[in-house]
Amino acid sequence: MGTRFVFSMLGPLEVRAGEAETRTENAVAVNGQRQRTVLAVLLLAPGRVVSVESLVSAVWEGTPPATGRTQIAICVAGLRKAFRAAGCADDVIITSSPGYKLLADDHVIDAVRFEQECAAAEQAAREGRTEQAAAGVRAALALWRGQVLAGISGQVVESEAARLEELRLTATERLAALRLELGQHRELIGELTALVRDHPLREQARVQLMLAQYRCGRRAEALETFRAGRRQFIDEFGTEPGPALQGLHRAILNDDADLALTEAAPPRREPVARGVPAQLPASCARFTGRATELSTLDGLLDGSGPAVAFVTGAAGIGKTELALRWGRRVAERFPDGQLFVDLRGYDRDAEPAGPQEALAGFLRAYGVAEAQIPADPGERSALYRSLLDGKRTLVVLDNASSFAQVRPLLPGSGDNVVLVTGRDQIGELIGGHCALRLRLTALSQAESVALLGATDAAAAGRLSELCGGLPLALSVAAARVEAKPHWSLVRLARLAEDEDRRLDEFGVRASFDASYRRLSPATATLYARLGVLDVPDFAAWVGAAVLDCGLEEAESLAEELVDSQLLEVSSAADGSTRYHFQPLLRCHAREKAGRTESSTACRRAFDAWVALAAVAVDHQPRAVPSGLDPRELVGDPVTWFETERASVLAAIEQALRMGLVLQALDLATAAWRLGHREADAVLPTASIERRRITTLMGELAS
Structure with missing residues (x-):
């Protein structure tokens, strides 16, 4: 193996060669902001593959150069060289499609150790070893040197920094609880006073400060600590404090004997029921409507x-x-x-x-x-x-x-x-x-704009459209702008216009992937192929077309997507079932389809629309995928076209963009003949393209 590295993230990023326990490490130079950002992102996902696209996004925050992928490779090569120069014979970072993986098992990452030591301390507390538990939490907190990855910015880093900071505060409160069990209330008052001052809405810390004050004979101060917290909760949220704070307040007013614990009293070895459990976690997530x-x-x-x-x-x-x-x-x-x-x-x-x-x-x-x-x-x-x-x-x-x-x-x-x-x-x-x-369904446009809390109504409206009313995406968008005062909603909306970047900008890919991984192979294929169609909604026969399967099988797979919350369902005016994607899920589905698969799926869908349109116009059936009965699918032509109207027009536009001129022309002609004059807008373009192609074919033939 050679040298063992110690990676420190709980403060400015540092890499040292040697054993952390002996403090004989030597600093390893990680040069340049880009190289530091790449290493930071890999350290945040130890043992897991991080795609090159994610690294590019983290380094350039939405405006990567054309050479972005190459520069990431250069950064990784520089890190490998630094690790080898520090004496590590084995690879620390390996290439693993579609990106890179940091092999952390033989090294130390302070953030990982922090969570491990907190977990070990909690086990000791459950077993009644209170002093050992307190020592364990204290050792875990001693690993912190400042702000997580100080000096490195970006959505990924900021999100993980917020998570670790929440764990630090939770561990601080847990240590205070253990020390209260050990009778150390006098020593705690100063620390808890500072904690409550810095985080006035953390009820657990306020409860602990009140209890420490009461046990020190400072009953009036404990009651004032409650009153100050209550005022803040009412001013901030319009609500009373939670049950734990109110219960302790009542107990202090009544001088409840259970609150007393002298410094000479032995620590409790088993958990004792105190009041009632109040386990609902705090949340600072944005919320509106509902x-x-x-x-x-x-x-x-x-x-x-x-x-x-x-x-x-x-x-x-x-x-x-x-x-x-x-x-x-x-x-x-x-x-x-x-x-x-x-x-x-x-x-x-x-x-x-x-x-x-x-x-x-x-x-x-x-x-x-x-x-x-x-x-x-x-x-x-x-x-x-x-x-x-x-x-x-x-x-x-x-x-x-x-x-x-x-x-x-x-x-x-x-x-x-x-x-x-x-x-x-x-x-x-x-x-x-x-x-x-x-x-739950998507938020309305007004609710989305309200959740963003922005004054630029036009930019907020566009962002809410791109987010599709999804609260998580809206909250991430708002948080990103708040974290970067020099940014604006206009800039974020401009970045998110790029469909290839949208999931990263709104931080939703991981959540969507969790649902996608649970799909069967056939259902996942249908999800990806439907996602490449730029149509507002579709019937189950479109799924049969893109999969080249029977209607019954397509309906069953589409319903699996509905059950997995990856596809939404509605009813058309004629009572038929229509399916559609939430906008960000469509982006996610499209990512899962390869280029060849996307082209094939679109061609099959367009061919099916053309075949059914021919039935609607001329009552002349053409071949339809998987033996679907076109007459049965069309029924009344006018009703069919009215139901398919928006999707047919969208399919015409997409077919033209893809160069599938004949399919576009056939669909546009059918729409025009049935009286849907919106097709006039695309017919001239289609006709010109068709004449140009015919001329070229004649020249080639001669």
Whole structure:
């Protein structure tokens, strides 16, 4: 192997050769901003392939030169040379299509070590080793040297920096909780005061400061800390603080004996139930609209309807944020607590969470000692149901991908309410448990502009169109402009006009990929081929055409895409089913089709439209893919063309752009003959092109 490297990201980027533990490292020079950015992006995905396109985007932020790919290769070559010069005999960065991979197993990355040490400390805490747990978290926090990757900008870096900063704050709060258990409240007051000053909306830190103040005999200060926080929550959000803060406030007013802990008292070795669990995570995501959906969820509160709701929709549509907003809004209606678990059903970098893991967390939240949690899955689920029996608890099961994940987590009785979010259809919830199904759709134009919070109405309107009303994309767009004061919505909209860049600009590719990876090969092929068509909507027979398969098979595969939230469905005026893409999903689908596959799919679709148009105009059937019956598909010609009108006109324009003049001319002629004069706009162009081609063919023949 040779030299071992220590990569430091929790501060300015540094690379050192040697053992981190002995502090005998020698700095490895990483020269130039581009080289540093390339290394940073590779370090953020250790052991995973990063595409050249992603590296180009990270380095040039939307304006890459024509030589961008070549310059990335030069940067990687420079990094390899530096690593070899530092004594590393083996490759650290390897080429792996479609990009590069950093092999991190034999090296140290401080961000990875930070998360590992936090996880080890949490395990020690669960086992009652409180002092060891506190030491572990303290060691993890000691790895931080400043702002993550300070001096390196870009969407990828900024997003990961925000995630790591959130983990740092969470670890800081966890260390404070452990030290409170150890009776170190006097030493904590100064640190917690600074933490609350810098992050006034973090309720956990405020709770810990109030508790430390109370235990030091500073009851009035603890009550003032609550009042200051309450004022800020009301001013910022128009809401009261959460249950944990309010519960501690009441306990302090009543001088609750459970709050007392003298410095001489031994630390607790097992978790003890204190008040009620309040596990709904904080969120700073942007949110607007959804008034109808929130009102629908309010119907769960009166006990007359279902006690389970399933919030579903496409990736990035805002399912989790809706669940959290509603949960925090009605938290006081659940006096026995709010439970939350991310089941990771679509997480690319982690296995889905098993229900037994989630059950163990819920039981610990209610004070069940680790040793008392049953190992048997059935007994564990039964204990959970027993604890919730007779209670009124809100249970949020986020990112569920199957009923198997959800079933053991459903309470058996009581006035409990369960909110499940997920992309895939979970029929057992709807049928067997009579769950309320709430499908989220894209935001309206006005809601999208409001979410962007911009004063430039024209640019905001265009950005909202490019985002297709998808809250995740809109939030990323707004955050990018806020993070770069010298940018404008106009500039971001101009960058996003390039369809090849749009998914990167709006940060949605990873979410879409998570859904795409779950498709069967045939369904994935249909998804990609439909994505290359520039038509507003289409019938199932278009899927049969691009796949060259039967209508029944195409309908079945299209419905799988609908169930996976990758394709949307609507009804035409004649009652027939039409399918269409959310705009960003169309870009994603198009990426998945190769150039040859795209051309073939378009030709097949255009040929099918031409064949059906011939039936509509002349009642003369032509060959249609896979033996489809054209007379059956067309039915009444006028009705058929009225339904297909917008798509036929879009197909004409796309065929002309692709040089498929004959198909464009046949479709335009049919549209014109049926009275759709919009085709006049393309007919002259098609006719000129046809005459030019005929002339050239004559010249070649002679």
